Amino acid sequence: MEEPPVRGQEGEDDEDDEDGAGPEGALRKSPLQLTAEDVYDISYVVGRELMALGSDPRVTRLQFRIVRVLEMLETLVSEGSLAAEELRMERDNLRKEVEGLRRAGPAAGPEVNLGPDKMVVDLTDPNRPRFTLQELRDVLQERNRLKSQLLLAQEEVQCYKSGLIPAREGPGGRREKDTLVAQAGNASRNKEEKTIIRKLFSFRSGKQM
Amino acid sequence: MVIAAANPARSGRAESGSSAAAAERSGRMRSSLLPLGPPVSRDRIISSFPKWYTPDACLQLKEHFHGQVNAACQRRNTGTVGLSLSKVVVVGDLYVGKTSLIHRFCKNVFDHDYKATIGVDFEIERFEIAGIPYSLQIWDTAGQEKFKCIASAYYRGAQVIITAFDLTDVQTLEHTRQWLDDALRENEPGSCFVFLVGTKKDLLSRAACEQTEVEAVHLANSMQAEYWSVSAKTGENVNAFFSRVAALAFEQAVLQSLERRSSSQPQVGDGDLIRMEGSPSDTQETKRPSSLGCC
Numbered sequence: 001m002e003e004p005p006v007r008g009q010e011g012e013d014d015e016d017d018e019d020g021a022g023p024e025g026a027l028r029k030s031p032l033q034l035t036a037e038d039v040y041d042i043s044y045v046v047g048r049e050l051m052a053l054g055s056d057p058r059v060t061r062l063q064f065r066i067v068r069v070l071e072m073l074e075t076l077v078s079e080g081s082l083a084a085e086e087l088r089m090e091r092d093n094l095r096k097e098v099e100g101l102r103r104a105g106p107a108a109g110p111e112v113n114l115g116p117d118k119m120v121v122d123l124t125d126p127n128r129p130r131f132t133l134q135e136l137r138d139v140l141q142e143r144n145r146l147k148s149q150l151l152l153a154q155e156e157v158q159c160y161k162s163g164l165i166p167a168r169e170g171p172g173g174r175r176e177k178d179t180l181v182a183q184a185g186n187a188s189r190n191k192e193e194k195t196i197i198r199k200l201f202s203f204r205s206g207k208q209m
Numbered sequence: 210m211v212i213a214a215a216n217p218a219r220s221g222r223a224e225s226g227s228s229a230a231a232a233e234r235s236g237r238m239r240s241s242l243l244p245l246g247p248p249v250s251r252d253r254i255i256s257s258f259p260k261w262y263t264p265d266a267c268l269q270l271k272e273h274f275h276g277q278v279n280a281a282c283q284r285r286n287t288g289t290v291g292l293s294l295s296k297v298v299v300v301g302d303l304y305v306g307k308t309s310l311i312h313r314f315c316k317n318v319f320d321h322d323y324k325a326t327i328g329v330d331f332e333i334e335r336f337e338i339a340g341i342p343y344s345l346q347i348w349d350t351a352g353q354e355k356f357k358c359i360a361s362a363y364y365r366g367a368q369v370i371i372t373a374f375d376l377t378d379v380q381t382l383e384h385t386r387q388w389l390d391d392a393l394r395e396n397e398p399g400s401c402f403v404f405l406v407g408t409k410k411d412l413l414s415r416a417a418c419e420q421t422e423v424e425a426v427h428l429a430n431s432m433q434a435e436y437w438s439v440s441a442k443t444g445e446n447v448n449a450f451f452s453r454v455a456a457l458a459f460e461q462a463v464l465q466s467l468e469r470r471s472s473s474q475p476q477v478g479d480g481d482l483i484r485m486e487g488s489p490s491d492t493q494e495t496k497r498p499s500s501l502g503c504c
Contacts, residue, residue, distance in 0.1 A: 133358065133359070136327075136328060136359065137328075137359055137362075140327070140328040140329060140359065144329070144331060147331070148333075151333055155247060158247035159247050161247075162247045162248065
């Protein structure tokens with residue numbers, strides 16, 4: 001994403017250079033963008049001006065010094081551009097590598113150095129941990145509550161089923177006294193049962209109509 | 210007419226059903242199960258005291274119900290015992306077969322595929338012991354470490370702790386001590402019956418089983434636990450084991466109920482002092498799980 005504009009800039013600079021203000025243009029360039037060609041342009045411009053100063057021995061001596069400085073600059077610039085080129089290549093290689101790793105998926109992902117008792121969660125994994133302990137507790141409690149209600153309902157159904165068979169008394173039978181006491185204390189319950197049955201019957205007849 | 214005729218047979222249950230539901234509402238889980246539902250199946254009727262597995266590691270050696278218990282049952286004077294659920298907690302390493310053991314007993318099935326229990330599960334099994342209806346609420350806990358913090362919340366108020374291990378994996382036996390300690394920590398000291406159960410008996414030769422049993426019995430004695438070897442796959446000893454659990458828990462519950470009632474009679478002790486605990490019926494229902502006496 002960032003690469004094309006950078007390249008564009010570099011391209012533009014190169015073009016500027018080429019059709020720029022000739023050899024003089026090299027002197028106006030940023031030292032960071034200087035190339036060996038620019039150094040030759042500079043030496044051409046400087047040489048021409050030195051020549052104009054005539055053949056004074058001091059000028060000649062200065063000319064040698066300037067040539068030496070320009071050679072040093074040439075070395076620096078070409079070395080620098082080589083280093084820059086190498087770095088650019090390395091950067092491009094690394095980018096390619098990162099892209100490859102990203103494409104290879106999470107399994108090959110770079111190892112993150114976490115502290116102790118930490119773990120990495122892959123957000124794209126449908127089986128990743130995502131619910132809290134409290135949520136699990138709540139669900140379990142709800143499940144247990146419903147299960148006990150189900151057991152209750154099942155027993156009640158069984159009660160009604162077995163209650164319809166008159167011979168179905170408790171094993172060994174019950175003593176008369178117990179039965180009487182239970183009957184007496186249970187009038188309200190009988191009423192309740194009747195109303196449930198009445199409800200069932202009215203529901204059925206309602207459906208038929 | 211049929212309905213009316215059916216009523217007397219069911220009337221006793223129906224009445225106690227509502228008070229049991231009220232008792233349960235005060236409990237932790239609010240299970241509103243009728244303890245006196247339809248008649249229990251024949252193999253849940255316990256009339257004589259079930260025997261131990263080995264006399265070398267058993268909680269008691271007597272072969273009959275306690276005299277007081279027998280008498281109370283005959284008079285049908287067992288207080289609220291017939292209305293209550295006794296809590297059983299099953300703990301142990303993962304994959305030792307806790308769920309399989311419970312399913313074999315409660316549903317008479319065996320699933321060859323392993324499915325880890327998530328957190329906790331429970332089953333309710335109804336018995337008729339010495340003519341009195343009695344229920345066990347059997348809590349199945351997850352063996353996986355990650356669920357321990359959830360399962361351990363269900364240890365409290367257990368009347369029976371069953372620590373299970375795999376007879377073919379001696380490491381699981383070594384871990385039972387830790388499981389037991391964790392479960393006991395949530396309960397009053399001396400309030401629980403402890404059982405040590407070796408599972409997967411069908412996978413061992415008789416000799417290998419006996420060899421492991423020596424070690425297990427030794428450990429059971431140090432835990433003050435009763436030892437059993439079972440197989441959920443074949444069903445060997447499963448019913449006998451749970452009948453033993455139920456009978457011991459039942460007897461203890463009846464004895465405690467009798468003890469409480471005798472101590473709350475006005476002529477015994479200072480009436481005011483005793484009344485501090487609330488009315489006798491309140492006390493019986495709410496205090497029961499935490500006030501279990503000795504084992």
